[in-house]
Structures are given as C-alpha cells and as structure tokens.
Amino acid sequence: MSYAPAMTATTQVRRALAGRSYLFSVLLLIIVVSINYALQPNMFRPASLSGNLRTYLPLMLLAAGQAIIVIGGGIDLSIGAIVSLVNVIIVRALGVDPSPGRIALAIALGLLAGTLAGAFNGLCAAYLRFQPIITTFATSFVFSGLALWVLPSPGGVVPPDLLRAYAANPLRIPLAIWVAALVLLLWGALRATRFGTYLYAVGGQPLSAYVTGVPVSLVRLASYSIGGLLAACGSLALTLNTGTGDPLVGGPMTLPSVVAVVIGGTRLSGGQGGIAGALIGVVVLRLLDSIISFANVPSWWQTFAQGMIVMVALAGPGLVALVRGQRP
Amino acid sequence: MHQIALTAHQLVKRYGGVVALADGSLEVRSGEVVALVGANGSGKSTLGKIITGAVAPDGGQLILDGRAVHFPSPQAARRAGIAAVYQDLSLVPDLTVAENIWLAHEPIGWGWRVRRGAMREATARLLDLFAGTVRSTLTPETPVAALPPDERQIVEILKALSLNPRLMILDEATASLDSNQVARLFELVARWKAEGMAVIFVSHRMEEIFRLADRAVVLRSGQTVGTRDLRTTSEQELVALMIEGGLAVESRSAAGATRGAERLRVAGLRAGAVRGVDLSLHDGEIVGLGGLRGQGQTDLLLALFGALPFTGEVRLAGQPVRFTHPSQAMEAGIAFVPGDRTREGLLPIRSILENLLLPSWHRYGALLRLTQARRDAQAMAQRLNLVMESLDAPVSSLSGGNAQKVVLGKWLLREPRLLLLDDPTKGVDVGAKREFYQSLEELRDAGVAILLYSSDDEELLGLCDRVLVLRDGQVRAELAGPTLTRAELVSASIGALMGETS
C-alpha cells in the first residue's frame, strides 16, 4: 500500500520537491525578510546587513556541519561544546600580541581540535556503535570540561587586525556571504562525488548501504569529522566576532543548530536534505529574533514569542500536510 | 567472461548459542545453475550470505578457483566477482534507481565527480532487459521509494548484474515477481549461463527450481544433506530430502461443508489499488483472492480491516459498516493476518505471551489479571502446537513457521467471525504450512468466514471453496467447483495481463 498512491498529484509534487527540500525555508525567509523590512527599513543598508550577517555566520557554519551529520544518519548534541573548546584553544594559543605565524598556528590548532572532536564522536557512533544522541550528549561534557580546563573563566583578546579582517566587505559584499557561498560550493563539489551518494545512502538505509559495499562506518566517521571541522570554522568566526574567549560560549548554540537544520527541510532521521536549507534556516531563526525585538513586544513576552514562532515554523510542514490530508 | 569455480567446505555460523549453519557445503562453476534448497531455517540464506561476505563464518573454508579465500566484507566478495540479489532488499529508498544500481561502483570522472550521464545511460540499458514487464514509470531517475515491490526486486537484480559478476546469487529473487517477470528473468539467466556465469538459486518454489537449475544442493537443519542432478531427480525425492522422515500425501480440503449466513458483502469498494470490488462471503467458507501480485489484494484486505481509507459499501452480517481504524473492525469480529510477519504482525523483541495477547489486553481488567492471561496464552500455544522455549521467550527466537502461528494465535484468542489473511504462508516451510492449513480448515468448519490472499496457486486450489481473481484492482473472474482449476486460475490472471501489454 505504500506505493499505491505513486501516481497521485501529492507524490508528483513531492517528487518535484525532492532534492529541493529547502523550498519551505525559502518561503519562510521571504516572509521573515518582508516583515523585518517593514519594521526596520534600513536592514538592507550595507553597514547593518554586513553587521548582522557577521553575527549570523558562526551559527550558519554550525548548522551546515549539523546538517551533514544529520544527513548521514547521526546527530551531534556536542557541537556547541566543540565551539566552546575551539574558541578557548584559539584564544589561548594566540596569547598576547601574536606574530602572524602564531596566528596561523592558533587557527590551525583550533580547526584541528574541532575536527578531532568530531572524529571522536564519529568513532564512538560509527565504530563503537553507541547511540548518537546519548553519545554526543556525553562527549559534550567531555568537550566543555576540556574547554573549562583550557580557560577556566572568560578572557583573552584577539588582535584588532584580525577583527578588522573579519569585518571586511571584499568587493563590497559582506565576508559572511563569501564564506557561505564557498561552503555551498564545496558542498556541491562534495555532493557530486561518490562520497556524496554514500552519505545519503548511509543516512537513509545503513544496512542496505553496507551490504552493497559502502564503507558505512568510514562515511559516518567522515560526516562527524566534517561536522566538527565546520563547527570549528563557526567557532573561529565567533571568536573573530566577539574578540574574546569564553568556555561556555557554544553551549546555547547546539539546539538552534538542530532547529535550523529542521527548518531547512532536512529530516532528522537522515538520508535526505541539504545544507542550503540549514543556512537559510539560521537566517530565518535570527531574523525572527530581530522581528521580536523590533516589534515592541513587551520584554517579558519576548522569549515566549520567540518560542512560539519557532514552534510555528517547525509545525508548518506538518500543518500543511494535515490540512491537505483531511480534504476528501 | 572469466571462468569461476567456487567450493564451500563445511562452513559454520553460530548466532550466540543458536547454530544457523553447521556444515554448509556446495560447489558451483561457470555455466551452471545450482539451486540451494531447504526448509525455513535450514541455513540457505546464511550460506548465501557467507559466500557474498555479508556474514562472517565461524568455521569452514571457502575455496575460489582453487585457493582458500576469506571475504572480510561484501566489497571483497564483489571484487572477486560474486554478486547477490537478496531476499531482504538492499536498496536505499531516498536514492534514485540509477544511484541505487551503481551505489559503491559509480562511474567516476574528472575531480572524483560521479558521471551522472553515463550512469543514467547504463541504467537505461539495464532496465531494457525487463522492458515490457514493468511499468513505464520505472526510469533511472525514479526514486526507489516510489516503486512497487516487484520493480524494487528487479532493480535489485539489475544492481547485482551491474557488477558484471562471475557468480550471481539469487536469494528468493522471484518471491515478489509476477509470472511474466519470472519468465523474463529465467530467459536472462539462461543467457548469462551460456555466457559462462555461475548462478546460485535459492528458492522455496519447486517448480522454478526444476525449470531453472541443473543441480540442487539440499540443506537440512544447517547441514548439506545431499546434491542431486535435477534431470534425474523427482520433486518428491527432493522434498523428501528436505524434510526429515519423507513426505506424506499433500493435504487437500474437501469442498466447503456447511455454508452459513452471509457474513460480508462488499459493493463498489475503492481503496489504494482497489478500483471497485464486489464480493460476498459466507460463514464457514474460505474464499481466495488470486491473481498476479499487487493487483489490489492486499489493499482490499487492509480496507476491510479499517487500516486503509475506502469508498463504497461494506456490510457485515447485513449491517453497513465504515471502519476508520483496525480497532473498530476488531470490535466487529474481524481479524487480519498481515503479509509481512516481522514488520506488520509481530513485536520481535517482546515475549510470545505479549504478542499473543496484544489485541486482547482490554479483556483482563484495569489492573491486568496476568495469571488468567497467561493461562489463555498457554492454551492457545498448545492448540497451535507452538514449538517454543517458554511463553516469556522473545518471538525473535522462533522459526518462521512458529512465528506465523503466533500471528494467527493472537487473533484466534479473540474468536473472530471473519478472518482476513494476506499471503500468510510466504516464507514458511512445508511442514509448518500443512499445520497452518489444518488450522484454517478447523476454523472454517467452526463457521468462521475466511478471506485469503495467496501468491501460491496450489494453496488457493487446495484450500479455497471459491477464488476471486483480481486484476487491476477489480475482480475479473470467480472460480468455483469445476472451474476452480490450475489452468483456469493461471489463464484468468496471466491471460488478462497479456491483453494489457498488447
């Protein structure tokens, strides 16, 4: 009976949408941008656009990493702890008044730490076969413990030159857009390789993939490692944005990264979706926040309003299906 | 094609304390089709999976072209030229047909990119092999999730073929195919054989084994008990080798004894693949649903059980009913034995007790009277002659035939008036099948109305008082008495299909 309605209009629509799972998030984006523009007509001014995107970029990179992990059939609840860890490692490695070589070393160390942290998750989930949710929950304690050990209390400074570089607008286009475009480009290249197909196969039906000869554990390990690397990139962007180290900075970013992935049209069960949607999902989430703060919502109601809006965004696809399904 | 000679020598596989394979041995070489036969749980599939590297043996040897080999993974076996078509499908639903077929051996071009165009063309060439037996919607770009079971099976076969194997293992590969597709597959196998491929054919269907295979290797309780040249062996001989103690006369039911009042009347029912079915079913009668696979039989049963929305009229003992959930149908005395035991009929990790009582818990009070429940379950287990460790053992520890008894038993505990069955003996061994038929006949004699879909024509002929042949979601023929013959049954289903393809 599962295949019987294969010919119906719904399925045709679904097939047309297959591979374009981010369309719903685009729709949301248009709505949210319109409302924002009405409340805040200067949002497209280069300065405010660039400033806003700068603060969005860390979570965007994080959500991209989360999306790759989720597509591969996993989830990473330690991704925020990885951000904290990388953040304090970079700040500690920079020290005071660093030389260019030291700056490069600090960044390399940070990216390496993030990748290794991701790889550790992957090792547990893929080779030791632990449940991903509970594993990454456990490793999140390990990573944030390490972060506290590296830097017990907030502090440290980032050289102003680096901060200026992050605030740059090459060719009058905000750096964040360049980075996002680069990430999408690299993702496109990756998706077109054999690994791209493997990732979706492993997330969709691991046993089938295994029997076919896909190196399932290796693909899982790679997805977590890439996720960790992207989280480290996100942490680098965060560090350059805030200019300081904080061992607790990443914790609150984990859950939004998951929500952004879902808003972006990726199923949490894996094997489907993409990272374009996750990037858009972050922008949608952040713009929702700014709508609330600009819409004169009484301050004690703001958290509630944010929560409700996130719920509505999450409920959207289900509500549409429900209404459509109940029509005779 | 390169020559191949493979010998499996005394392979052993244990799962915990259970020995799945004690002494699996076979030989196969280029240009030959070897059938692997045996009752359920005899270790055929395990032997097949060891040869393809999906299962690691605990003992014994695999000898390929004269050298002992060890496959640490399915890839290793594939590199050695061994490909398998599995019973439980190995496809990824979210990927397209082309992506599935070429998974893990995609054509790679510049910059490690998958050459999608080449992949599409090669897929189209493979699909041409089955042209005319599949729907036109089966294209390289179709997501596998949108395919019916027979087409998924064909994709699975093509996937194995895409590897250009020297040895192909067809493990119950015909189970979901209709007769046209089976015929096409057999033509193809004959061609591959002539080209020098070796084929291992695992099947329950005697008739297909004799049509296709040169030799048969017989397994019983995990041991290879003999190899027979099929040109000089009779079906009875082979079956006798499969089941210990030889074969008794095949069970045949007498025509319906006493036909009672009308239990079920259906008019103009449409649901899923069902496009307007009328039927009538009386107490004390077994009515069969025949026809090729996927002509709406399953959807009809699901709709009657309230598990699939429908339009049209359904009357139960004269009263019009419209069920929107199985629990309502159950209240009205209907029971449904689904086709896929593990996915639809059982809770594998839970106990036999809980499985038997799942539909009946409400009868044991707000604070369940467990002693009484256990007594009822024990009585049912005895009545069905259930072979088990204890009522508290998980259902997953049972053999296929005994698991199917649990599915039937959980409904008999409710004493249904109307029993719906969806291909209940699929994958059940000969001995257990006979017991199952006996139970159905007892129920029929006790006045239960039974509606049975079966993909096994012999079963319909042997068991049913009447058979309704479905095609394209409609009843195209009703066979009873003198017209209820194998020839009529086959022509009513297959003749119809020929008309469709022309």
Place this chain on the structure above:
Amino acid sequence: MKRPKLNPVVIALLLAVLLFALGGILRPGFASHAQAMNILRLAALLGVIAAGQTLVIISGGEGIDLSVGAVITLSATLTYRLVNGDNGMVLPALGLTLLVGLLIGVINGLGITLLRIPPLVMTLGMTGVVQGLVLVVTQGQMQGAVAPIMARLVARPLALGIPGVVLIWVVLGVAMWLVLQRTAYGKRLFAIGVNRTTARLSGVRVPRVVVATYGLSGMLAALGGFVLLGYTQIVFLNLGAPYTLPSIAAVVIGGTLLSGGQGGYAGTMAGALVLTLLTSLLTALQMPESARQIVYGGTLLVLLSVYGRQRALRQ
C-alpha cells in the same frame, strides 16, 4: 543475539554500590548515614524527574522529552507563587501544576502525532515556549514562598530518618511498575515502542498512546518541579534545565533501550542513583568543574560501551 546478557538494573546497582564504597574509601564521611540520606534524597529528586522520561523513551519512535527541565521550572514557579507560604494552598497548587504539566505534554504529543514533528525537535521547541511562559508568569520577579509542609515533606526526615521525598519515590516506583506491567496502557506502550505498524494492525490506537505518554511525562515533570521546590525552597530561572539531560542519562544507564520497546523504571531508579553518586563523589573529591564534567561525560561513555551499543551491521 542470544549471548547471555547481564541485567542492566543489576549492573547499575552494582555500580552504585561500587561508587559508594569508593567514596567511603577516598573520603571518610562520604559513606556516613547523613551523607547517604542526602545522596538518596538527591537521587529521589532525579528519579522522580526521570519517570516520565522513561515512559517517553519506551514509547519509541525516537521518543525523547527535552522539555522536562523547562516544565520543572514552570511548575516550581507556579507552585511558589500560588502556595506563598500557606500550607492550605499546597494541594490546590499541586493539582494546578500537574494539570499544566499534563497540558504541555499533551501538546507535545499532538505535535508529534498530528504534525509529525520529530520528538527531539518538538520538545526542544516546547522548551523555548515554556521558558517564555516562566518569564511571562514571573515578569522577572520570583515572588512567593514555600509552604512549611513542603519543606518538611522533602527536606527533613519523615520517618525512621528517611526523607519524605524518598518515600514519594518508592511509591512512584511501585505505581510505575504497576502501570508498565499490569495495565493495558503499559502493554500497548511497549508494543508501540517496538513496532507501530504491528501495534496499529493489532488494534492499538497509536496516536492516543503517544499523546497519553507525553502527557504523563509532562505531568511527572511537573511533579518533579513540585518536589524539587520542596528541596531547594527557592525558585530561579535555571532551576530545571540542568535536570533534562541527566533524566535521559538515568534512563539509559538503567538499560532502557533508546530505540524503545524495552526497559523499565527499576533501571531508571538505579540509574538515578548512579548519576547522583557520581556527581556527589566528584564534588566530595573537590575536583574542579572541568575535571568533574570530563569524568561525568567519560562515565556515560563507559556505560554506553557496556550496554548502550547498537547491533553491528555485519554479524
């Protein structure tokens, strides 16, 4: 499949004894009666909070309730305001908070069944909403007071030197055992946890069971908030949040399958004891926060390696 399995409940209990003995050896006084009662009290708090989580995880379908922490805070906040130091208001306040918890849980369940939102995401989203509700209720000011009877019930020994909260825990344990083993709801809960198609085709109304389960989880979280308030005697915005993930960990340590369909509350009770002992031990050893977190996470990983492993693809 059939390898002889150690009972997770037994493993968890052994681990608890081991940790307790270890604490006694490393820090004299750790194994004293007073300290033992204190640990038992903390374990009872976590155990009560993790009761609903046990049901939700058994229900399968990636079932998980991340909103328990927020519900705890909301329930404690409401109770704090309503009771306002008056013993007579305790029961009405308890009734109301349980109702609110039930309502939140039912909404979770409806979102999961009707709108097909994955449980992790649905309850995560609900967390934001409930946190917002807490702010709306308090308007930034935590007004109210705990009634003397609540403090007495939870914080001080009730009888035989055993704190009341431990007795509440034991009663809850018996109730949970009855619900899971001796009611049709319990049997159906396990059934939907293993296989929802089978359950539906056996007449189980799956959405109803799911909604009821999340409803119960919300209600039990609200009860947890009420009990926790009796212990802390004070409310703050972050009161419940630190309990969310330990509630899941306690269930997992107790051997309940995260994939659903198998497990029980006895395991969760043992798991709560293990987690509490571990935390207390690390505190008693005066480890820095960083080391405590690393050990906490590491222990979870070790436990996962003991019985949290999934089946291998290759057999």
